[in-house]
Amino acid sequence: MAITIKDVAKAAKVSPSTVSRVISDSNHISEKTKKKVREVMEELGYHINLNARGLVQQSTKTLGIVLKYSENVAWKWVNPFVSEVLQGIGSHCHEHGYSIMITTGNTEEEIYADTVKMVQGKQVDGIIVLYAKEGDRVVPFLLEAEIPFAVIGKPVDRINEVMYVDNDNVQAAKDATEFLLSKHHQKIGFIGDNPTFQVIQDRVDGYFKALEWKGFPRDEGYVKFIRDPEDEGAVLDEFLKMKNPPTALIISSPLQGVGILKSMQENHLHVPEDMSLIVFNKTLITDLSIPKLTAVDTQTYQLGYEASRGVVELINNPDTFKRSVIIPTKIELGESHRSLKSAKPEFVKK
Amino acid sequence: MAITIKDVAKAAKVSPSTVSRVISDSNHISEKTKKKVREVMEELGYHINLNARGLVQQSTKTLGIVLKYSENVAWKWVNPFVSEVLQGIGSHCHEHGYSIMITTGNTEEEIYADTVKMVQGKQVDGIIVLYAKEGDRVVPFLLEAEIPFAVIGKPVDRINEVMYVDNDNVQAAKDATEFLLSKHHQKIGFIGDNPTFQVIQDRVDGYFKALEWKGFPRDEGYVKFIRDPEDEGAVLDEFLKMKNPPTALIISSPLQGVGILKSMQENHLHVPEDMSLIVFNKTLITDLSIPKLTAVDTQTYQLGYEASRGVVELINNPDTFKRSVIIPTKIELGESHRSLKSAKPEFVKK
């Protein structure tokens, strides 16, 4: 049994409450006794029991993180995302004395159960959900439980009741498209995965917006979706067989980016000479690709940091307006794109 | 204020202790009252307060994870490692009803402070340290605190006092070398980073062991270390300029593997036609490389799982022998190696 506040009190010949006051550095207490008590604490090797404090204060100063349910292939690219987001959350939490508890489950059901346990068990003061998924039970539960929380991503249901942190995907795709247009590309293809995800919809929107702004007619033929992983080859073929094949592609996932790169190579085509690529989500995959992929940086660290900030604010003042935050994206230049129609093919500096 | 055990007791017309017994599913209690109490709990929406339970039981059923201090470049490749290890730990923890708390700090000092807080604050029952570093203060602290813990990696100090989970790097390098030998390679190079790390030393050992077993003389000229990142080009050059350049390379980090791949390409050389590569640590980087790199899989998930198992065992029975676990590695075949068919160069005679 460890040293308690009472032991210290006894040794310092004061009452437990005085020791408690010293711990919280109350200013209703004389410097003299403060010093004395501190000395005794040092001497006895006293350390506060956060559990006990949590019980009486009804607060654990801990944030719960709901990880994304990871299935087979998909989780791979999520990997770096998780670490970076965690870093961002961690930074903020550390600054504000919060601890972090994460879900342990592997399946959707398990993760839900973990969340319920953390919340109902009063293990955490707030929650950050690392994904947004239609029909997911976690967000409704959190609303029901009335616990402060934030979602990273754009919630589909009851969006105006939840605080979220996300990128502006419409704008990001618009930026990417305009970037390619500025390099004199005119035929630009778009590749996405599951079009039922809001992210993808938004990106397609942004893509068309940029094109239409420049006066290009909307042509759905340049937008393709890859359902099955490793199916990039087929889609690339479709593009190449068009009467006016694109000279550049916007690809909405780093994994698919690498897939296209591979398929290009198999067709004895070169990037960026034969095709410019710009990929969504700068990750270590895109950085280490050969050539390094030009990518849209979604600033994952910032996403985490802001989410944490939001939740902590909500904890400190539950009536805070649930303002949601949009983290700007930026284009990270790689070597997978080139400029068309310049006197000489001009490569962008690194 | 939420529903407590007392509320349930009152509503069910039993005493709080009875309710408590129902919670712990004690068998000293009639099925009838059990059912009744459970109904009331359901009706009232009762949920246990784990904080309170933790206080009285002196145990939180939570494991603390000490993350690796991540500096500039190095952390990138650590990234996937963290997520995978966490998955492994999570799986085991979930099975045994443990929660997970992770450090939030970014610097070595902060992480140390986080660890102290978790342990002294009685927030966790055990600790898993995700790295082994010479001179680090965390392990000595944990020993001092007498809390159950395990280290992933091979601790340098006081190794026989701590439980650790690691791969057998000597064996792994031996396997990799033998693999290449079986493909008829005779000149095999080895590339490592900082040779002061034990891992690297072990791998060099294994490399030489395999060669010497086959009767090849020890030739330090085929072992090179890359200090500065992005310096792979120079080292590759050195190899290529040898009188008997290697036909295969064993590379001790995935990052360096990609670097070599890039340098090969810049020299208009092909993998595996001109050089076979086998890389340490299968990660998503090696999987997504073009060509996919043949890699030594260190089974990160298993490392995490076993570490968790060890700590939980230690918690349940503190007198358990601190057996350490060696997780076997295995070679994941990629497309970066080939078999040298011709029995061209004979054994080297010296």
Next chain:
DNA sequence: TTGTAGGCGTTATCAG
């Protein structure tokens, strides 16, 4: 099988 009472280590309220 069930109830009573005391305590886990802190903080908070109220006196003094």
Next chain:
DNA sequence: CTGATAACGCCTACAA
């Protein structure tokens, strides 16, 4: 400025 005293929500002898 400091000290009793009562919670916080649960568990666990010890009784009944």
